Amino acid sequence: MTKILGLISQKGGVxxxxxxxxxxxxxxxxxxGVKIADFDLQQGTFTKWHQRRLQADLNEVGSVEMFKSVRAALEAADGFDLxxxxxxxxxxxxxxxITKVADLVIIPCGVSNDDTEPTCDLAKALVDKGIPRKKIVVTLSRVGSDASANRAREDIEARGFMVVDGYxxxxxxxSDAQYVGKSILETRHQSVNDKSQSFIDTLIEIILKV
Ligand SMILES: Nc1ncnc2c1ncn2[C@@H]1O[C@H](COP(=O)(O)OP(=O)(O)OP(=O)(O)O)[C@@H](O)[C@H]1O
Ligand SMILES: [Mg+2]
Structure with missing residues (x-):
C-alpha cells in the first residue's frame, strides 16, 4: 500500500x-520508493529544485512529476511506498x-497569529467537511525563537489541533541550500543540519506510523 502524505496551507510561502x-x-x-506530486503548476517549485539537484550531480530523491489532478497522481504512485x-x-x-486521500496531512505554519489563525481556520474547515481531525498535523516552520514557537503551539493546540514536536x-x-538543489538536511553547517534532521526524523516516525 502506498502511504500518502499531503502538504497544504492556507497561506503561501510557509x-x-x-x-x-x-x-x-x-x-x-x-x-x-518515493513519488512526489508537484501540484504547483505555476511555479513548479519541487520540479525545478529537483532539476537543480540533478544538474549539481546530487542524487535523485524519487520520481518527481507535476500533476493537475489528484487522481492522476494517485494512479502514477501505484507501486511506490510513499x-x-x-x-x-x-x-x-x-x-x-488532497486531504481526502491523504493518510497524513501536514500544514506547515509560521509562528505569528497572522499565520496560526488562517492555519487553524483551514484545519477547521477541513474537519467541518468530514476530514478526521487526527490525520491533520501542524508543523512550525520559519521559527525565530523557542518562545515564539511555544506561543504558536499553545494557540494551535487551544483550537484542538495537533502540533508536531520541535520546529x-x-x-x-x-534557503541557500535549496537554491543549489540541496535540502535543509544538507546545508554547509552541521549544527543547522542537525536541527532539521531531528525534526524530519520526528516527522518520518509519524508518517511511518499512520
Ligand atoms: N526555515 C526556513 N528558513 C529560511 N528560509 C526558508 C525556510 N523555509 C522556507 N524558506 C524559504 O522560503 C521560501 C518559501 O518556502 P517554500 O517554497 O518551502 O514554501 P511553500 O509553502 O512551498 O511556498 P508556496 O506557497 O509558494 O508553494 C523559499 O524561498 C524557501 O527557501
Ligand atoms: Mg511550494
Whole structure:
C-alpha cells in the first residue's frame, strides 16, 4: 500500500515545498520508493529544485512529476511506498481533494497569529467537511525563537489541533541550500543540519506510523 502524505496551507510561502524536499530526501535514504506530486503548476517549485539537484550531480530523491489532478497522481504512485503531495501556493478546491486521500496531512505554519489563525481556520474547515481531525498535523516552520514557537503551539493546540514536536528554524543556510538543489538536511553547517534532521526524523516516525 502506498502511504500518502499531503502538504497544504492556507497561506503561501510557509515551507510546504521545503518540508516535502527534506522528507523525500530522508525517505529515499531509508530506501523507500518515493513519488512526489508537484501540484504547483505555476511555479513548479519541487520540479525545478529537483532539476537543480540533478544538474549539481546530487542524487535523485524519487520520481518527481507535476500533476493537475489528484487522481492522476494517485494512479502514477501505484507501486511506490510513499506519495508526497506538494500542494499549490494557497488553499483551493484541490486542497480538500488532497486531504481526502491523504493518510497524513501536514500544514506547515509560521509562528505569528497572522499565520496560526488562517492555519487553524483551514484545519477547521477541513474537519467541518468530514476530514478526521487526527490525520491533520501542524508543523512550525520559519521559527525565530523557542518562545515564539511555544506561543504558536499553545494557540494551535487551544483550537484542538495537533502540533508536531520541535520546529524548523528560519535560517539563511536553508534557503541557500535549496537554491543549489540541496535540502535543509544538507546545508554547509552541521549544527543547522542537525536541527532539521531531528525534526524530519520526528516527522518520518509519524508518517511511518499512520
Ligand atoms: N526555515 C526556513 N528558513 C529560511 N528560509 C526558508 C525556510 N523555509 C522556507 N524558506 C524559504 O522560503 C521560501 C518559501 O518556502 P517554500 O517554497 O518551502 O514554501 P511553500 O509553502 O512551498 O511556498 P508556496 O506557497 O509558494 O508553494 C523559499 O524561498 C524557501 O527557501
Ligand atoms: Mg511550494
Amino acid at each position: 515551507g510546504k515545498s521545503t518540508l516535502a524536499r527534506a522528507i523525500a530526501c530522508e525517505a529515499q535514504k531509508a530506501e523507500l 506519495l508526497i503531495m506538494d500542494g499549490e501556493g494557497r488553499a483551493s478546491e484541490k486542497t480538500l481533494e 524548523i528554524p528560519e535560517k539563511t543556510s536553508y
